[in-house]
Amino acid sequence: MNKYSLLLFLVATPAILQAQLKDKADTTATISAPRGFFDNIMYYLRHTNVEKKKKKVDLSFIGGPVYTPETSFGIAVMMAAQYKTDKKDSLLPVSNAAIYASAALTGFYGIGISNTTIFPHDRFRLALKASFSSRPNKYWGIGYEAGNNKDNYTEFVQLTEKMLADFAVNLNGKLFVGLCAQIHNVQSRKIDTAGGKPLMQPEKILGIGAGPFIVYDTRDFIPNAYKGIYVRLGYRVFPSFFGNNAVFSQYDVQFDWYKKLWKGAVLATDLYGEERAGEVPWSLMAEAGGSNRLRGYYEGRFRDKSYLAGQIELRQKIYNRSGMVAWVGGGNVFHEFKELALDQSLISYGIGYRWEFKKRVNIRLDYGRGKDQSGFYFGINEVF
Template identity: 70%
Template sequence: MTRNTLILIIVCFSLQAYARQEPPVDTILTIRPPRGIHNRILHYLKHTNEVKQKKKLDYSIIGGPIYTPETSLGIAAMIAAQYSTDSRDSLLPVSNIAIYSSISLTGFYGIGINSTTIFPHDRFRLAVKASFSSRPDKYWGIGYDAGNNKNGYTDYLLLTEKIQADFSINLNGKLFAGIGLQAQNGHATRIDTAGGKPLMQPERVFGMGLGPFFVYDTRDFIPNPAKGVFVRLGYRTYPSFLGNKAVFSKFEVQFNWYRQLWKGAILATDLYGDEHSGDVPWNMMSEAGGSNRLRGYYEGRFRDKNMIAAQTELRQKIYRRSGAVAWIGAGNVYPEFKVFTLSQSLISYGIGYRWEFKNRVNIRLDYGMGKDQSGFYFGINEVF
């Protein structure tokens, strides 16, 4: 597979023909939908980002080729929707939901949902992420030294079911407090047991955690902020009475900051850290890489009990619905802070293309690079 072939990723085609709607009664001019499938698709894509004030649920469907280092070349389909729980309140932040599914040449397939519901008067918020996937995967072991051996991995198939729900109450305008629940079931099969290769134990891991969190949020638009800050402090415990065979806990902190530099340009910064304590299973440790933090590294190649990462991204609107981004980031995985060392930092940088699929909701294509790896990433909404 050549890199030139991967340019096809940016050519997204719609999976839904243009849905004809009846014009208002007082409309004098009747606009006929274009003829032919090709023209209807182009017409549909041309109008997906228009704000439809009268619709309770404004949704669109899109699909096309995808590529990531973990799943290789494939096809994905996504439904993105925006809605308001109180259409009479113009100041209420917009709720959103995205449903996605994909399949790739390596045998990967998965389906997932990502949603944020803002209740009337912004008194409550509910964020839900759920997914199921079957992915041919690689396991390097635990720690920086294990991941630094680029070719020292074990091939296996990972089946994962995951759900996370955060429910919060508005305490004072932009300050929220809530409780979060996460449940994850992972099963490693078809493990290459050749001698000398790292093996994951146990092969089947179930984890369910529960705990409080606090959020301070001044972002102007959750899927794609142009200004404001987002701060989250969270603690989650995985006790035995919730069905966990391995008992452990997790503390995490996240700080995001957004500022408009000039017309069409946004500077976004993301700082993140987490700390695990106790008997942490191999598949629930901190993992560097993937499509969010430290893009360019294979997700899970570097894993350990703790992680710290930072990234800064410049987002520039270029022409009409097209935009571009450039970022640089760094991060570390480590077992405990006393052995933390900057010499083991993982550097990530790259560029990306943005296309406004819906109003202020972008389809993104990123090319990330690390010290000895690189990869393309395709998704919806900004990384942070």
């Protein structure tokens, strides 16, 4: 769902560049009403990042054709929204939401939402991510050695329903405590049962968990921080009385740090870890890869009970609303900490393009490489 590719960038770039060139012309000339379909698109793109202070909710849309190795050709659309729960409070952080949908020729389709709501006086915060997708997928098995055997996988169709919600109470302006709830429902269909290939068991898994967390947050802007730190410690339990067939617990820790270096440059660092204990189903194990961490690896190729990852990213504004990023990162999946091996580290590096879709909210296109894989990723907001 969150992996898109170069084709959308190639289609959108000429329009974006022309819109940026017209931005400066508009500052010295009277803006005339747009004429025709293409002029309307140019007018729209030039003004997506203009603050609409009189509107309760600032909405913008973008879409186009996409391609990925996993899903083939398709089409994707996104809607971004910014709003304040108290418009009179100039110090209140901006709330934001993104809704996306896509479909592809392979039969893939999905919808999702990502939302952070800051309540009046920043007393409470609600972060929500929810999605549904049906997509062709691959299963390599559990552990580094299974994923390292690149060509030994089982093809199947995965139907996934996910919801993750954090509700936090502000204690002193920077310190938050709250409760996290998770629902993760996976069904496997059309499984290739050819001999010698790893099979996922069971085929239907429902995981419902909840637990406390604590956050320390000094970021200046949540979707695209220029400075500050973000620290999160969380714990979730998946008990039988929630309806889980497998009982287990999960710890997670995240540390993000942002620093301005020079004009238009931000250095961003992300450290992340997960550990699970108990009978963890294959679809609820930690997964390396995807569009946020270890970009370049097929998401889920490497999976196990525990996961450590780190990345450092240089973000540089280039011209007007355009910017570039470069990053390097690494990570490990392992069963227990005593089995952590540096020679099994997964290295990720790459570059990306950023276009300011809304004020300090970027559309991103990244190209990431792993040791034997690579991929393009298209999305909204920074990866961390």
